[in-house]
Amino acid sequence: MKKIVVAKTGNEAMAEAMRQINPDVVAAYPITPATEVVQIFSGFVADGRVDTEFVPAESEHSALSACVGAAAAGGRVMTSTASQGLALMHEVLFIAAGLRLPIVICEVNRALAGPINIHCDHSDTMASRDSGWLQIYSENSQEAYDNTIQAMKIAEKVFLPAIVSVDAFIISHSMERLEILPDDEVRSFIGEHRKPYDLLDIAHPITLGGLDLQDYFFEHKRQEIEAMKEAKTAVIEVGKEFGEKFGTSYGFFEEYRMDGADIAIIALGSTAGTSKVVVDTLRAKGMKVGLFKIRVFRPFAFEEIKKSLEHIKAIGVLDRADGMSSIGGPVFHEIRSSLYESEKRPFITNYIYGLGGRDIFPKDIETVYRELNEIAEKDEVKNLINYIGVRE
Amino acid sequence: MKEIFEIRWHGRGGQGAKTAALLLGDAALSTGKYIQAFPEYGPERMGAPVQSFDRLSDKPITIHSGITNPDIVIVLDPTLMKSIDVTDGLAEDGHLIINTHKSPDEIRKEFNIKGRKIATCDAYKISEDTIGKKIPNTPMLGALIKVTGLLDFEKMLKDTEEKMQKKFSGRPEIVKGNIESMKRAYEEVKQE
Amino acid sequence: MKKGWKELAIGTQITKPGSSEDFKTGDWRTERPIIDFDKCIHCLICWIYCPDSSIDVRDGKIASINYDFCKGCAICVEECPKDAITMHSEVEFEK
Numbered sequence: 141m142k143k144i145v146v147a148k149t150g151n152e153a154m155a156e157a158m159r160q161i162n163p164d165v166v167a168a169y170p171i172t173p174a175t176e177v178v179q180i181f182s183g184f185v186a187d188g189r190v191d192t193e194f195v196p197a198e199s200e201h202s203a204l205s206a207c208v209g210a211a212a213a214g215g216r217v218m219t220s221t222a223s224q225g226l227a228l229m230h231e232v233l234f235i236a237a238g239l240r241l242p243i244v245i246c247e248v249n250r251a252l253a254g255p256i257n258i259h260c261d262h263s264d265t266m267a268s269r270d271s272g273w274l275q276i277y278s279e280n281s282q283e284a285y286d287n288t289i290q291a292m293k294i295a296e297k298v299f300l301p302a303i304v305s306v307d308a309f310i311i312s313h314s315m316e317r318l319e320i321l322p323d324d325e326v327r328s329f330i331g332e333h334r335k336p337y338d339l340l341d342i343a344h345p346i347t348l349g350g351l352d353l354q355d356y357f358f359e360h361k362r363q364e365i366e367a368m369k370e371a372k373t374a375v376i377e378v379g380k381e382f383g384e385k386f387g388t389s390y391g392f393f394e395e396y397r398m399d400g401a402d403i404a405i406i407a408l409g410s411t412a413g414t415s416k417v418v419v420d421t422l423r424a425k426g427m428k429v430g431l432f433k434i435r436v437f438r439p440f441a442f443e444e445i446k447k448s449l450e451h452i453k454a455i456g457v458l459d460r461a462d463g464m465s466s467i468g469g470p471v472f473h474e475i476r477s478s479l480y481e482s483e484k485r486p487f488i489t490n491y492i493y494g495l496g497g498r499d500i501f502p503k504d505i506e507t508v509y510r511e512l513n514e515i516a517e518k519d520e521v522k523n524l525i526n527y528i529g530v531r532e
Numbered sequence: 533m534k535e536i537f538e539i540r541w542h543g544r545g546g547q548g549a550k551t552a553a554l555l556l557g558d559a560a561l562s563t564g565k566y567i568q569a570f571p572e573y574g575p576e577r578m579g580a581p582v583q584s585f586d587r588l589s590d591k592p593i594t595i596h597s598g599i600t601n602p603d604i605v606i607v608l609d610p611t612l613m614k615s616i617d618v619t620d621g622l623a624e625d626g627h628l629i630i631n632t633h634k635s636p637d638e639i640r641k642e643f644n645i646k647g648r649k650i651a652t653c654d655a656y657k658i659s660e661d662t663i664g665k666k667i668p669n670t671p672m673l674g675a676l677i678k679v680t681g682l683l684d685f686e687k688m689l690k691d692t693e694e695k696m697q698k699k700f701s702g703r704p705e706i707v708k709g710n711i712e713s714m715k716r717a718y719e720e721v722k723q724e
Numbered sequence: 725m726k727k728g729w730k731e732l733a734i735g736t737q738i739t740k741p742g743s744s745e746d747f748k749t750g751d752w753r754t755e756r757p758i759i760d761f762d763k764c765i766h767c768l769i770c771w772i773y774c775p776d777s778s779i780d781v782r783d784g785k786i787a788s789i790n791y792d793f794c795k796g797c798a799i800c801v802e803e804c805p806k807d808a809i810t811m812h813s814e815v816e817f818e819k
Contacts, residue, residue, distance in 0.1 A: 145561065146561075147554075147557055147558045147561045147567060147569070238735070238736065239735045239736060240734045240735035241735070259573060279594075280594075280596075299734060299735070307596070308573075309570070309573035310570075310573075310596050311596070313570055313571060313573065314568055314569070314570035314596070315554055315557050315558070315567070315568065315569040315570065316567065316568055316593075317561055317566050317567055317592075336734055336735050337733075337734075337735060337737055344739070345741040346733075346737045346738060346739050346741075347737070347738035347741070347743070348735070348736060348737055348738075349736055350736060350738055352736055355726060356726070356732070358729075359727070359728060359729035359732055360729070360732065360734075360735075360736050362729040363729050363732065363734055366729070367734075410596035411596070413594035413595060413596045414594070414595050414596050414597050416594045417594060417595045497573065499597055499598045500597060501597045501598075501600070502595065502597065
């Protein structure tokens with residue numbers, strides 16, 4: 141099989157994956173920095189390169205509502221958005237998941253207002269983390285492309301919708317080397333469209349989205365919870381199959397030089413890539429450091445994470461969003477919760493960073509490793525919650 | 533060559549600083565390099581000072597921080613020199629390549645630049661002669677390759693020509709003018 | 725016996741069409757409409773207006789009221805041009 145090497149931005153990479161998936165319907169509304177995804181895709185529609193019905197909606201709320209209708213009618217459906225757009229979709233996110241519709245959103249992680257901002261942080265997707273959507277974070281353009289293809293397949297295996305995200309501008313607008321798979325390989329990988337039901341199947345009429353009160357709502361939610369558990373198996377199966385066919389396997393997380401590591405940083409998205417540079421530098425100096433990159437945040441791999449991290453002495457969790465709980469960010473909470481049952485229970489501290497696009501440099505990450513090293517040596521945490529690069 | 537080569541482009545909104553960074557990245561990719569090319573993030577405004585960046589390497593590039601200490605700085609508009617310190621963060625032995633009719637020596641004296649290797653190229657004149665418009669980005673690519681030897685120039689010309697032919701199909705004069713501008717800048721760039 | 729989550733169709737589907745027939749709403753009623761067929765001209769206006777489709781029509785004529793579903797809203801009484809329908813307390817019909 142011949143892969144094509146091209147230079148593409150994260151947005152272009154996701155649009156390319158969408159073209160190859162060739163969804164039945166894309167309903168969307170443009171928003172910085174995700175505009176390009178649907179702009180490029182609408183070009184594919186205009187040029188007849190896809191068979192998609194493209195619906196330019198009047199808002200993100202309408203866009204995702206149209207997606208819900210199209211998916212319920214039996215279509216393979218995708219869209220793209222960012223930040224305020226995802227926030228405006230919020231209500232419909234829960235409906236799509238509740239109706240078990242395998243819609244895929246190509247999302248660009250941008251800070252939620254206010255204050256208004258267009259740059260990267262993870263507050264938008266983190267605010268959607270309990271909506272019943274799978275969440276896959278991408279380190280670079282290549283992962284954005286690979287993840288979009290896999291997300292479609294995973295979503296249709298368990299009948300839950302999925303968000304694939306990239307960091308605003310840092311990845312969405314950064315051109316990188318990208319290996320593209322042949323169209324037919326992508327199509328055979330995702331396979332025939334699997335739908336949970338079909339509203340247009342008049343031989344088997346169904347009612348959908350009826351008022352669901354005390355006597356049935358809980359059962360339907362219980363099914364959704366079970367689907368999210370099943371998604372754990374699907375993520376692994378699809379990631380493994382992707383590796384067997386195309387050379388790069390994917391799982392819940394990536395362990396970068398974690399062998400024999402005493403201290404580790406946990407990061408999502410592009411910062412994981414920057415952290416790898418620092419790991420290499422510090423390893424060369426003899427420090428036993430590693431990086432634990434979380435790829436799939438929903439479903440959250442509690443047991444697997446516990447197993448992988450419990451032998452580490454000190455862990456620094458990098459959160460590109462603050463949960464406004466007064467005690468740190470969402471990734472921090474879930475990592476700490478994962479390790480509660482561990483007898484070894486590593487020290488775990490939280491670093492809030494990069495809000496509203498504040499850049500993070502290797503020297504910042506090196507500082508985190510040095511602080512973790514001190515915690516490991518002194519058996520003592522000075523500051524549980526820390527903020528990187530904010531002016532005091 | 534260093535493990536990762538970092539380049540910063542200075543221009544004005546609308547001058548093609550972003551396009552130049554993307555063209556260079558694309559051309560470098562076709563010679564087998566790993567690349568990153570990205571604009572200064574934010575709303576684009578015609579005429580306002582803007583920056584764009586490239587990273588080139590023989591190995592995969594995982595860093596995703598901004599570029600603060602480039603090895604090469606390219607200035608697409610000479611008037612930017614008065615309002616911006618284009619040497620900010622530029623390595624002591626780094627290259628500063630400026631679109632100006634002045635000589636490197638004149639620039640060094642006028643702006644009191646210490647260290648660095650200065651090169652100048654009258655990209656406005658070249659682009660007016662070859663493309664018929666003040667479009668400094670493609671000629672400056674030619675100057676960059678001559679000064680740094682980063683890529684094989686012939687390969688790059690071929691790659692750029694192919695990409696432009698796709699973008700400007702039906703307007704061969706634009707492709708021809710741009711390629712000619714790169715060749716002339718390659719010949720005419722003045723170095724210390 | 726209501727189904728548990730493992731047996732229910734996913735995604736809130738109701739797979740049996742017309743299942744509202746199983747949900748009798750007649751016991752919501754405190755008064756019931758009764759048609760005086762001496763006055764009724766079979767104009768079908770009550771049939772058009774009934775929100776619960778509880779007016780039975782046979783061969784183009786008003787036949788009866790379906791008390792399994794009639795909620796006793798009295799819209800038919802209000803709309804009848806011949807005042808052929810009147811409401812009567814359910815207590816009268818208790819035995």
